[in-house]
Structures are given as structure tokens and as C-alpha cells.
Amino acid sequence: MDKNTKQPKNLDEIYKSIKSYGYYQMFFLAVMQYSCWIEAGNRAIESLGLLIPTYKCFDKNLEFELNSTQIHLNxxxxxxxxxxxxxxxxxKAWTSLHEEFEWFCESESLKSTLPSLLPFAGLLSFVIAGHVSxxxxxxxxxISGYSIQLLCGFLEALAPNMGVYMGIHVIKMFARNLSGGAAFVLAIESVHSKYRLIQxxxxxxxxxxxxAGLTCYLTGHWRRQLLLINFLGIPLxxxxxxxxxxxxxxxIQKQKYAE
Incomplete structure (x- = not known):
């Protein structure tokens, strides 16, 4: 304790004056699990949304059956x-983006360029998350990152084509990792060191x-899944x-001891 200012000088002194692990920390743990559910529901689109159905044609002069493997090959x-x-x-088991947008019909340059932006956006957001926070x-x-995530989730559900969807998704990825990086830091810094592993x-x-699997089963469609899971995320x-x-x-860094 600083004798001149009578203010704590470090985190150890802060945690001596408050409970090491109390109701707020348990509340924070529950909030993180709620966040993980909403995040998982959005991430489900990245896997289920790319499912390719089996196409069967029964025209008089054209009959074929194409599965996902055959479509990928040619x-x-x-x-x-x-x-x-x-x-x-x-x-099909689920109505996916691949089915609705016929993503396999797009040019190879578009199919390779847009997904490659996702890890770049994720890496950039993680790099700057600590400095910005x-x-x-x-x-x-x-809060700001999560707000952008929700907005992007609703916009994705209304996307008219795959290019627009992927553009929104890049922004969503950036906001998600920015928010997630700050959330992990806040979780660790909100408890005593001996409880940080638990948190x-x-x-x-x-x-x-x-x-998320339950909501995907109930919705059966990538657009409905995005609308439902992000609507459920509004209370959060x-x-x-x-x-x-x-x-x-x-x-402490900002010398806001009263808060």
C-alpha cells in the first residue's frame, strides 16, 4: 500500500481487499459459457454451411447423380x-450456402482468395487486441467487438451471394478475435492468480x-441458424x-483506483 496516496500499488494488494473467487467470478464464468454457445452457433455455419448435397437429375435426355466428391473433382x-x-x-441433411449459392460454380480465383483473407483477419485482430485493450x-x-459480431451475423443471414457473405465474414472474424482476445485477458485478470486456470x-x-447442434437441427437452414443464434445472443x-x-x-494502469 502506498502510504502517501493510501492506494493499492499492484494486483496482489487489490486481491487482498476483495474476494479471490466470489459471485462475480462465477457470473463471469457463466457469461463466457453463454458467449461460447453463441460463438459455436455462428461457427457451425463454417462447417455445415459448406456441405454439398447429392444432386440427381431425371430429365428425359439427361440423367446423372453427383455427390460432393464428384463435384470437387470436376x-x-x-x-x-x-x-x-x-x-x-x-x-441433403441441411440447406447450406454451397447449395443456395452454388459456390462450386464460382471461379477458382474467387474461391481461393476470399477464404485466404480469413486467417489474415484473425491474425491481425489477435496482434492488435492487446494494444487496443x-x-x-x-x-x-x-462489447464493441461482440456488437459487430451480432450485426455481421444478421447481415450474413441476408447476404444475396457468396461474395457478399464472405466479405461480411472477414469483418466478423476480425471483430470476433478482437473481442475474444480481450475477453480472455479480462477473465484472467479478474481473479487471483491461483484461480486463473479455472477461469x-x-x-x-x-x-x-x-x-449449437440442437439449434442447427431445429433450423435446418443456414440463414435461419444465423438469425436464431444471433437473436439469442442479443441478451448477452x-x-x-x-x-x-x-x-x-x-x-491500476490508468490510476482509476476508486473504480
Whole structure:
């Protein structure tokens, strides 16, 4: 304790004056699991959304059956056949982006360029997340990033084509990793050092993916899944806005001891 200012000088002194692991830390753990569910529901589109159905044509002069393997081997020919068929049926478990946008019909340059932007956006956001959260605070980076994620989720559900969807998804990836990086830091800095491993386990997606699987089963369509999971994520935004507390470490750095 600084005798002149009577203010704590480091995190150890902060945690001597508050509970090491109390109701707020347990609340934070629950909020992280809620976040993981919403995140898992959005990430499901990245796998289920790319499923390719089996196409069967029963025209008088054209009959064929194309599965995902055959389409990948010769996408241009598959595209020509599918678009030429008048009596086309599909065998599918889920209505995907591939089916609706016929992504395999797009040029190879577009199919390779857009997905390659995703890891770049993710890497960039992780690199700057620490610096930005040190300047603006962990809480507001989490809230702003999550808000952008929700907005992008709704916009993705309304995307008219795959190019627009992927462009929105790149922005969403950037915001997601920016928010996620700040959230992990806030989780670790909100507990005593001996409880940090427990708090870090809050970023587990096991329950989230199980719940996401349920919503995917109930919706059966990539657009409905995005609309539902992001609608369910709206209450979480207000929970974070009203109940989330700033990192003690950040407050000490900014000399905001009263907070």
C-alpha cells in the first residue's frame, strides 16, 4: 500500500481487499459459457454451411447423380450439368450456402482468395487486441467487438451471394478475435492468480457446440441458424454492457483506483 496516496500499488494488494473467487467470478464464468454457445452457433455455419448435397437429375435426355466428391473433382462440369437439368432433386441433411449459392460454380480465383483473407483477419485482430485493450479497456473492446459480431451475423443471414457473405465474414472474424482476445485477458485478470486456470477453462466450447447442434437441427437452414443464434445472443450484449466490470489491472494502469 502506498502510504502517501493510501492506494493499492499492484494486483496482489487489490486481491487482498476483495474476494479471490466470489459471485462475480462465477457470473463471469457463466457469461463466457453463454458467449461460447453463441460463438459455436455462428461457427457451425463454417462447417455445415459448406456441405454439398447429392444432386440427381431425371430429365428425359439427361440423367446423372453427383455427390460432393464428384463435384470437387470436376466442379465446372458439375456446374454445367446441374444448371442444365430441369428435373433436379437433392439429397441433403441441411440447406447450406454451397447449395443456395452454388459456390462450386464460382471461379477458382474467387474461391481461393476470399477464404485466404480469413486467417489474415484473425491474425491481425489477435496482434492488435492487446494494444487496443490496453488503451481503451478490456470491457469496451469486448462489447464493441461482440456488437459487430451480432450485426455481421444478421447481415450474413441476408447476404444475396457468396461474395457478399464472405466479405461480411472477414469483418466478423476480425471483430470476433478482437473481442475474444480481450475477453480472455479480462477473465484472467479478474481473479487471483491461483484461480486463473479455472477461469481460463471458461473458454470451453463443449457445451456450446452441443447447444449449437440442437439449434442447427431445429433450423435446418443456414440463414435461419444465423438469425436464431444471433437473436439469442442479443441478451448477452446487454448483460456484458450492464454487468461486466473492467479489469483491475487496466484500472491500476490508468490510476482509476476508486473504480
Amino acid at each position: 466442379a465446372s462440369n458439375a456446374c454445367r450439368l446441374i444448371r442444365a437439368c430441369q428435373n433436379l432433386t437433392l439429397e 490496453d488503451y481503451l479497456g478490456r470491457k469496451w473492446i469486448i 481460463a477453462f471458461g473458454f470451453q466450447f463443449s457445451i456450446g457446440y452441443m447447444l 450484449l446487454f448483460i456484458k454492457l450492464l454487468k461486466l466490470e473492467e479489469s483491475p489491472r487496466f484500472l
